[in-house]
Amino acid sequence: MAKRAVFKLEKITKQYRMGEDVVTNALCGIDIEIENGEYVAIIGPSGSGKSTLMHIMGCLDSPTKGRVFIEGIDVSKMKDNELAVVRREKLGFVFQAYNLVNTLTAVENVALPMRFAGVGRGEAVRRARELLKKVGLTDRMGHKPNQLSGGQQQRVAIARSLINDPDIILADEPTGNLDTKSGQEIVELLESLNRKMGKTIVVVTHHLGLAQRADRRIYIKDGKVEREERKASRKRRR
Amino acid sequence: MLDLSAKELTEHKLRTFLTSLGIVIAIAAIVSLGSISAGMDAMVKDTLRQMGADKIIVTKKITAGLGAPMIPAFDEDIVDDFKAMNGVDDAVPIIRTNYLGSVPLIGIEEKDRGFMQMADVDFKEGGWFFDDDTDSVVVGKDFAEARNLNVGDELKIENRKLTVVGIIDAGEMRGLNMMIALPYRLAQDLLDMEGKATVVLIKPGDITQADAIKEQIRDEYEDYDAMTTEDMLARAGNIVGTIGLITIGIGVITSLVAAVGIIITMISSIAERKRQLGIMKAVGASTHVIMMQILQESLIMSIVSGIAGLLIGYMLVGVVNNTLLAGMQIAAVTPALAAGAFLYGIMLSIVSALYPAWKASRTDPIEAIRS
Numbered sequence: 364m365a366k367r368a369v370f371k372l373e374k375i376t377k378q379y380r381m382g383e384d385v386v387t388n389a390l391c392g393i394d395i396e397i398e399n400g401e402y403v404a405i406i407g408p409s410g411s412g413k414s415t416l417m418h419i420m421g422c423l424d425s426p427t428k429g430r431v432f433i434e435g436i437d438v439s440k441m442k443d444n445e446l447a448v449v450r451r452e453k454l455g456f457v458f459q460a461y462n463l464v465n466t467l468t469a470v471e472n473v474a475l476p477m478r479f480a481g482v483g484r485g486e487a488v489r490r491a492r493e494l495l496k497k498v499g500l501t502d503r504m505g506h507k508p509n510q511l512s513g514g515q516q517q518r519v520a521i522a523r524s525l526i527n528d529p530d531i532i533l534a535d536e537p538t539g540n541l542d543t544k545s546g547q548e549i550v551e552l553l554e555s556l557n558r559k560m561g562k563t564i565v566v567v568t569h570h571l572g573l574a575q576r577a578d579r580r581i582y583i584k585d586g587k588v589e590r591e592e593r594k595a596s597r598k599r600r601r
Numbered sequence: 602m603l604d605l606s607a608k609e610l611t612e613h614k615l616r617t618f619l620t621s622l623g624i625v626i627a628i629a630a631i632v633s634l635g636s637i638s639a640g641m642d643a644m645v646k647d648t649l650r651q652m653g654a655d656k657i658i659v660t661k662k663i664t665a666g667l668g669a670p671m672i673p674a675f676d677e678d679i680v681d682d683f684k685a686m687n688g689v690d691d692a693v694p695i696i697r698t699n700y701l702g703s704v705p706l707i708g709i710e711e712k713d714r715g716f717m718q719m720a721d722v723d724f725k726e727g728g729w730f731f732d733d734d735t736d737s738v739v740v741g742k743d744f745a746e747a748r749n750l751n752v753g754d755e756l757k758i759e760n761r762k763l764t765v766v767g768i769i770d771a772g773e774m775r776g777l778n779m780m781i782a783l784p785y786r787l788a789q790d791l792l793d794m795e796g797k798a799t800v801v802l803i804k805p806g807d808i809t810q811a812d813a814i815k816e817q818i819r820d821e822y823e824d825y826d827a828m829t830t831e832d833m834l835a836r837a838g839n840i841v842g843t844i845g846l847i848t849i850g851i852g853v854i855t856s857l858v859a860a861v862g863i864i865i866t867m868i869s870s871i872a873e874r875k876r877q878l879g880i881m882k883a884v885g886a887s888t889h890v891i892m893m894q895i896l897q898e899s900l901i902m903s904i905v906s907g908i909a910g911l912l913i914g915y916m917l918v919g920v921v922n923n924t925l926l927a928g929m930q931i932a933a934v935t936p937a938l939a940a941g942a943f944l945y946g947i948m949l950s951i952v953s954a955l956y957p958a959w960k961a962s963r964t965d966p967i968e969a970i971r972s
Contacts, residue, residue, distance in 0.1 A: 458970055
């Protein structure tokens with residue numbers, strides 16, 4: 364697999380206006396480049412701006428200044444609907460609170476992004492079942508989120524993030540709501556997506572155990588990149 | 602995505618029911634009121650047409666006061682005065698009143714039947730009575746059907762047992778199909794109107810003289826009212842027009858209430874579903890997809906409530922026919938009325954859902970996933 368930058372952030376600034384003349388700088392000129400197949404952890408204390416960074420990388424929010432390239436395409440000035448397409452086609456999301464639709468079953472939740480892309484129910488459900496099998500939920504497909512444990516819900520969310528076969532998975536504190544054992548299973552699942560399927564994984568966390576599995580760790584503090592560390596011991600596969 | 606919309610609706614049955622209720626009521630109101638006013642219109646016009654376009658109808662003016670009869674009677678001998686008037690070809694007295702409030706009851710002599718288009722009418726069963734019969738009655742087929750009457754059956758009027766001797770099938774002339782006809786003298790006897798009539802029908806020698814004769818009667822007989830068939834049709838048209846306006850008015854009001862109901866319940870439902878909608882946007886739903894989802898929910902609700910509204914409307918029409926209209930199927934839901942009301946309900950529902958759908962499509966995914 365040839366190396367190419369799947370994410371390129373150039374001088375990203377995000378300001379929030381609080382009232383008339385109070386401006387808060389959530390991000391102050393961040394430059395990050397992430398290559399395909401990388402497993403990257405973004406680490407920082409709460410309030411460091413890591414969630415804002417994640418939202419900008421995930422095309423859920425736009426930077427005040429700077430440019431974001433996803434697979435070479437500048438998304439920083441895209442309109443809402445164009446961003447929706449990028450989120451659907453290029454990115455998969457895993458959230459701390461799982462964020463499943465409560466009224467839908469596991470299989471329907473997983474199929475959802477594919478249905479949004481205009482794929483028919485039958486095809487989307489077929490693919491959703493395959494993915495649920497892969498994450499070990501063969502016997503939970505017809506269950507609704509409230510009938511699943513936290514770990515199972517997060518697996519459903521991971522299956523959902525894979526449905527449109529994106530190259531990039533963004534995970535925001537994916538183990539934050541889980542007990543140690545379930546958290547560990549999710550960490551391993553994410554890692555296997557990177558190792559076995561070659562997905563680019565970006566994990567935002569303040570959980571050091573999770574961060575240590577990553578190839579690269581980017582530390583964020585006060586809206587700036589404080590430092591970066593690369594895991595030297597692991598052999599880069601590819 | 603229709604399955605997802607349907608699922609959302611069935612997951613929240615009470616909310617769906619409340620949102621749909623307005624449309625159900627609006628359609629039921631439009632269908633039932635519309636069919637009543639259309640039925641009334643047809644009935645009144647048929648009845649008048651039955652008298653022929655060239656007649657002058659003379660009645661006594663209604664005197665105000667308690668106990669005044671709806672159709673006042675007068676001395677039948679006045680017919681001779683009308684006959685003697687210039688330009689009058691013939692004049693006949695008849696008894697015309699209402700049985701059970703809405704069924705026309707007509708007492709008429711054999712020689713005068715031509716005045717009411719009854720001379721050559723077809724019979725489904727049996728035939729005419731004679732002038733001197735004292736217990737015979739002829740009914741229209743609609744009335745017979747409503748009362749399940751056959752020739753030889755008994756019909757009680759004013760506590761007298763009469764025998765049905767004929768059932769008229771006047772085809773398109775619905776006025777005849779829903780009336781009761783009696784021999785003139787028998788009608789006078791039954792209604793305690795010996796020597797009296799309630800209507801005089803005048804046939805002018807030439808139709809162009811009808812207005813002149815009418816005016817002359819109005820001038821010379823202060824207590825009497827004279828109208829040509831045309832006048833009566835115009836007057837009936839006004840009354841029916843008023844009923845029609847009331848129908849439209851009620852339709853508009855119920856529609857507005859329904860629309861406001863839909864908007865309010867949908868907006869509150871969207872506020873409740875903010876997180877769900879935000880998640881959908883976060884995982885790639887465009888504003889268009891979200892809008893379509895909400896509009897489809899509205900479409901499904903409007904189709905179901907349209908069917909319910911039509912059923913309730915049909916039932917209301919049945920109740921009206923069986924109570925106010927003595928069992929005759931006067932108020933009728935025509936296919937055009939049903940289709941019109943149904944499509945109107947769908948349109949109303951979709952238009953009302955436009956704003957909530959737009960609002961839903963603007964849900965901020967970040968807010969939703971933060972919560």
